[in-house]
Amino acid sequence: MSDVAATARVVRALGARSIRQTFRRPQLISPIVVFPTLLLAVQTGGAGAGVELPGFPPVQSFLQFMLAGSMMQSMMLAGNSGGIAFAVDIEMGFTDRLFAAPIPRFAIVLGRLAGTAALGLFAAIWFFAIGLIFGAEIEGGVPGALLATALVTASALAVGGIGAAIALRTGSASVVQGLFPLVLVVLFLSSAFFPQELMVEPAKTIAEYNPLSFIVEGVREPIISGIDATQTLEAVAAIAGIVVLGLMLSARALRHRLRVG
């Protein structure tokens, strides 16, 4: 078996393990599914009248507008949950056993990220299903839905890289869990839940420069109006930036983990 095929097998096995781990533990799956779904319902029902505000982009319904935000929330929490599970593996010594195995070290991180990306994919499908069941239309059709799904999956991989880096650096599940509020801050300071032009200062200005806003707009555009090349490229650039940051941090953290044991 070639080296690449062997590494791919390891990544696949670790990715599958991380997905099973998430679905077996309510603490890990509920932030990805239960809370974003609950918030989607509450925000759609509670702030749905916001579509009547002057300056709100033309949408079929507030649910249609909110789908991208919920996917982002779920994807970010999947990254956080992946980081927590990775840190638990480190605490329990499972990662040490993997380090001692004859497999490339980057495959260990990549396996975790593959699992997080799969959860991102699951989040996108879950919220598309909810949207379609409750009457939201996908203006970009099947290509638009596929594009949005791909962007959410890639974002999960990117955010998961940062979660994995923090898990490797600290080796503490409680520290990674402590980042949960930070995830909420980043979400609220983006255009995930409301158009940036209608937000209140200082959130409005911060949202304008928040990379997550670029990603969420890239995911939202195919849903509310159709595929737009500029928005898509901006989203891809933002995801690429986070991937590079995540890889750099993960590589440094991995070296640190191997040094300190």
Next chain:
Amino acid sequence: MEAALTPNWRANLATIAALMTRAKNELIRVPGAAIPGVLAPTIFFLGLNGVFGSLTQLGGFETGSYESFIVPVSMLQGAGFTGAAAGVNLARDYEQGWVDRLLVSPAPRWVLLAGNVLAASVRALVPATFVLAIAFVIGAQWPGLDGLLVCYVMVTATAAVAACWGSMLALHFKSQSAAPLMQAGTMALILLTPAYAPLALLQPWLEDVASVNPLTQVLEAARQGFVGSVTWAETWPGLMALAGLLLVFGGLALREMRRTNV
């Protein structure tokens, strides 16, 4: 001998006080454990205000200040998180064998439950006060002393309801894995109300749910001072709703407590 002569009610009160002191010690010794309970409602408050602040332009709001409108929601949310945390702590105590030791003590079951629930009520003052202070800094309206008092009564009693709910689940599942259910339950109860906008502006399905959700009365009572003046007509439904919720969830938690064997 002295213990045998102590009247029951005094022994029960001493047990409740001891359990509350234990909860307080936890807070003092591990202050970091209280941070998520304080941080989450604060982030929600600032976040919701930044995101949905312009909703007041729609009309139908009793105030032009969204921070005044939303601050009681975040205070109740803090109470909900604190109450749910009491359930998580009880599950942890069960896993570590501490509850077993309490159950073999001569203290009645309701006393053990009351200690946990009352401790949550007192602890809920911390996030509520923190969120309120932030709200005043960014311009929330002063609710008046009566409005503040009513709001705090609603907050502490809501924490007690959430603690009963959390304790019930903790004793039923006997595992911290039930934590998401405890948190999601309280969060749903608090947010399926006119939390983001007045009843008339809600989507019809949420308006229907909020109309029958007893927490709507609690929220309206807690909110009244922040958006207008305090009246008995808006206060008593909140008190009645909380009494009913305490009766139901307190009863269910007690039932689980009685079913729990060593």
